[in-house]
Amino acid sequence: MNLEQLRGFVEIAQTKHFTRAADRLHVAQPSLSRQIATLEADLGVELLHRARGHVALTEAGERLLPIARRMLADADTARDEMSDLSGLRRGRIRLGATPTLCTSLVADVLAEFRDRYPGIDIEIRERGSRSLIAALMAGELDLALIVTSVSSGAARAVLEREPILSERLVVVSDPTRPDPFDRTGDGGSAAGARVAAPVELDELARVPQVVFPENYDLRVTVDAAFRARGLTPLVAVEGAEMDAALSFAGRGIGVAVVPAMVAADHPSLRTAPLADAALARTVSIARRSDMAPTRAGAALQAVIREIADRVTAPGAELSSLVTRVG
CATH class of the missing domain: 3.40.190.10 (Periplasmic binding protein-like II)
Structure with missing residues (x-):
């Protein structure tokens, strides 16, 4: 068993195809097939199920794959x-x-x-x-x-x-519109304000939000904070990735909760820190x-x-x- 055989095996496992794997490794397909056959003979097990136009790992292949990746990484x-x-x-x-x-x-x-x-x-x-x-x-x-x-x-x-680092979470919104967190009853902060006052979680829950996919660490953190307070946020758009969320917030579609360092790179947006310093x-x-x-x-x-x-x-x-x- 050698590194070239393992590299060929890992590439086939990723592409599920001998010819594509050979192209990516810049070797001839018959040479790659011989490498895998030799590897299987050395190990005494079949590593791949071969079907016309498709390759799948056997149980032995599944067990070898993470070991092979570690050996190549080493x-x-x-x-x-x-x-x-x-x-x-x-x-x-x-x-x-x-x-x-x-x-x-x-x-x-x-x-x-x-x-x-x-x-x-x-x-x-x-x-x-x-x-x-x-x-x-x-x-x-x-x-x-x-x-x-x-x-x-x-x-x-x-x-x-x-x-x-510990990084606070902030709320970004469109600065050309009045501050969506109207604390005074007269429309809140004036349009054009770059930095707004801190936002309480219950205030945030009442304003339409652009939220990230459920598997985002940031989404998980904010959702947990809402649940702990018994709050249900008002969602305008769900599932946006970071660039899209910032763009939507800048167009006034909804506010977005983002890390402070991300907000700093978008000075065209109004930024307001969440009042709870633990939301970091x-x-x-x-x-x-x-x-x-x-x-x-x-x-x-x-x-x-x-x-x-x-x-x-x-x-x-x-x-x-x-x-x-x-």
């Missing part, structure tokens, strides 16, 4: 470790982050990291926190920036989690504790911490809404 780590000897002049780092962090914190981190280490290639995976945790456990990522706690026992045993999310660096970080990974972690310090420094734009933890 091989990549070994290559990256050797490249460290060149003093970070070359190498690769695989970073995962949630979509909201990719548009805020991660952009600043990558700009700083590329300035310092232009020879290090960076691969980004943009997913929800739970998907990123699964990718870390499978050895498919070196680091991830997540915004949820590690809940499963298996994850807790394997992952190291370092909280770095914790941003953490996560990595596998059973794998020592490469020098490139350690350097990226250091840059993330520096950017976190910069965002939360006294006098910084977001220092009242984003605080350093850890």
Whole structure:
């Protein structure tokens, strides 16, 4: 059994097709077929059900797949470790982050990291926190920036989690219209106001909202807060992704609850913090504790911490809404 055979097996499992897998690996299809046949002979089991135009994993194939992915990831780590000897002049780092962090914190981190280490290639995976945790456990990522706690026992045993920021949630709306949270009975804040007064949860529940899909960590947090208060929010649009939600809020379709760092990147919107300071999310660096970080990974972690310090420094734009933890 060798890495080329495992790489071919993993590619076939992903594409479910020998020819497409061979094309992606830049090998001849007969050569790939021989590799898999040799692998099956070495292991003494059938790994793939072969049908005309379609391939499926056998039970043995299903059990081998996560092992093969880990072995390939370990091989990549070994290559990256050797490249460290060149003093970070070359190498690769695989970073995962949630979509909201990719548009805020991660952009600043990558700009700083590329300035310092232009020879290090960076691969980004943009997913929800739970998907990123699964990718870390499978050895498919070196680091991830997540915004949820590690809940499963298996994850807790394997992952190291370092909280770095606590970020308040804010409400964004169209500043060309009167403040939707009319506290005075005369139409609220004037149109054009960029920053509005803090919003109570019961006030938010009475105003039409643009809400995210149910599997969004942010949606889960806000829904739990409403349930705890016995409130039922008024929904204008449901299932919008972040860019769409911001656009809809800017057109006055409804307000949207977003992280403070995301709102800061959209100065054309009116922003109002949620009055309850507990309605915040914790941003953490996560990595596998059973794998020592490469020098490139350690350097990226250091840059993330520096950017976190910069965002939360006294006098910084977001220092009242984003605080350093850890």
